[in-house]
Amino acid sequence: MAEDEVILLGFWASVFGIRPRIALEEKEVKYEYREELLVGNNKSPLLLQMNPIHKKIPVLIHNGKPICESLIEVEYIDEMWKDKALLLPSDPYERAQARFWADYIDKKLYDPAKKIHITKDDELEAAEKDLIEVLKMLEGVLGDKTYFGGDNFGYLDIALIGFYGWFPTYQTYFNFSIEAECPKIVGWGNRCMQRDSVAKTLPDQRKILELPKLIRQRLGIE
Amino acid sequence: MAGEKVKLLGYWASPFTLRVHWALKLKGIEYDYQEEDLPNKSPLLLQCNPVHKKIPVLVHDGKPIAESLVILEYIEETWKHNPILPEDPYERAKARFWVKFVDDKCVPGIFGTFSKVGEEQRKIAKEARENLKILEGELGKKRFFGDTKIGFMDVASAWIICWAQIVGEIVDIKLVDAEEMPSLVSWFQNVLETAPVLKECTPPKDELLEHNKGFHKMLVASAST
Numbered sequence: 001m002a003e004d005e006v007i008l009l010g011f012w013a014s015v016f017g018i019r020p021r022i023a024l025e026e027k028e029v030k031y032e033y034r035e036e037l038l039v040g041n042n043k044s045p046l047l048l049q050m051n052p053i054h055k056k057i058p059v060l061i062h063n064g065k066p067i068c069e070s071l072i073e074v075e076y077i078d079e080m081w082k083d084k085a086l087l088l089p090s091d092p093y094e095r096a097q098a099r100f101w102a103d104y105i106d107k108k109l110y111d112p113a114k115k116i117h118i119t120k121d122d123e124l125e126a127a128e129k130d131l132i133e134v135l136k137m138l139e140g141v142l143g144d145k146t147y148f149g150g151d152n153f154g155y156l157d158i159a160l161i162g163f164y165g166w167f168p169t170y171q172t173y174f175n176f177s178i179e180a181e182c183p184k185i186v187g188w189g190n191r192c193m194q195r196d197s198v199a200k201t202l203p204d205q206r207k208i209l210e211l212p213k214l215i216r217q218r219l220g221i222e
Numbered sequence: 223m224a225g226e227k228v229k230l231l232g233y234w235a236s237p238f239t240l241r242v243h244w245a246l247k248l249k250g251i252e253y254d255y256q257e258e259d260l261p262n263k264s265p266l267l268l269q270c271n272p273v274h275k276k277i278p279v280l281v282h283d284g285k286p287i288a289e290s291l292v293i294l295e296y297i298e299e300t301w302k303h304n305p306i307l308p309e310d311p312y313e314r315a316k317a318r319f320w321v322k323f324v325d326d327k328c329v330p331g332i333f334g335t336f337s338k339v340g341e342e343q344r345k346i347a348k349e350a351r352e353n354l355k356i357l358e359g360e361l362g363k364k365r366f367f368g369d370t371k372i373g374f375m376d377v378a379s380a381w382i383i384c385w386a387q388i389v390g391e392i393v394d395i396k397l398v399d400a401e402e403m404p405s406l407v408s409w410f411q412n413v414l415e416t417a418p419v420l421k422e423c424t425p426p427k428d429e430l431l432e433h434n435k436g437f438h439k440m441l442v443a444s445a446s447t
Contacts, residue, residue: 067315068319069318069322075315075318076311076312079311080311093282095295095296096292096295096296099289100287100289104273
């Protein structure tokens with residue numbers, strides 16, 4: 001794959017943006033990462049050109065061709081660079097399970113994870129409860145495995161790990177400990193952090209603690 | 223893969239169930255079909271999809287797979303003949319992108335047009351039309367999204383045109399405009415005409431229309447209580 005040009009447009013704190021980034025790191029693909037200035041709505045011309053329909057990150061640009069939607073990008077990366085670190089299992093049934101649970105994460109986890117930071121006080125407890133319910137379900141899927149992929153870090157681990165990056169914010173802002181309720185998920189996240197691909201790309205902890213405050217200010221929420 | 227038991231749990235009027243019928247039929251896979259009574263879901267369904275408790279569910283050799291698009295990818299990977307997805311990774315990513323676009327943007331828009339009223343309905347119908355116009359742009363002069371043959375996007379999403387027309391008729395708001403969407407308006411029919419095996423397993427439009435009229439009456443009644 002000589003002379004491959006790989007560019008990734010992302011946002012440092014995005015739970016979706018991190019997915020293709022970790023995939024590229026796991027595959028040891030050389031890529032150029034470009035940070036999009038999402039706070040203040042200053043999306044780059046390249047982002048708007050490459051993802052005109054959704055205008056969202058992440059966008060993977062491979063030799064000038066854009067691929068959009070984070071999980072679609074992870075599959076693309078897995079198919080394109082298949083000589084290294086396979087991210088999806090090889091068995092079709094196991095692949096279906098991984099895709100099912102990644103879809104579950106997108107359908108069920110994102111909303112309460114976001115809501116906790118932008119909701120009014122009287123809805124906070126419900127959002128926390130929803131979040132824990134989903135994480136407990138995922139704990140059941142993880143079981144006693146090292147990773148969701150079993151011994152191999154893979155697609156489903158990549159789908160979830162971005163959310164782990166936000167756990168410290170719940171503790172700091174709401175004294176809401178994920179570890180107390182879902183120790184296995186936190187243990188899993190800690191193990192993932194031992195991997196270069198994750199340690200390198202997960203948001204800086206101090207930086208992320210400032211973000212919810214900024215978000216609430218911009219949305220005019222007290 | 224002869225002799226392996228394949229069973230589909232579904233609902234006759236569900237487009238998501240239709241997706242799976244289409245994929246199985248295109249590949250000539252033999253399967254049993256179990257019609258679910260949605261207010262009285264079978265123990266098998268609840269056991270096979272405890273997370274969402276929804277149809278469709280594919281059971282292959284006793285192992286359940288849920289979520290229609292996950293099922294489609296599973297079918298594609300398990301029965302490799304008559305491939306629905308292209309070989310090239312970039313073209314595969316594109317096909318997946320457009321299928322997701324239909325599910326994330328078009329489906330809620332069309333369902334919103336069906337279930338809302340007043341200004342909310344007008345707004346959501348306008349958005350739905352805009353999203354269908356985007357699809358029209360992507361289909362262009364091609365007969366199918368799979369180009370010259372029926373592909374992943376056609377199997378997964380051609381039904382949206384039939385459904386959008388049915389919804390439009392019931393609520394009297396035009397969603398599929400023949401002038402603005404000349405390719406899209408014939409997309410669903412083109413698929414049925416090209417593959418009679420798909421036409422055979424697709425409920426007739428007038429039956430779907432009647433069914434959805436009844437469903438709409440129910441929605442309106444419960445909204446006013």
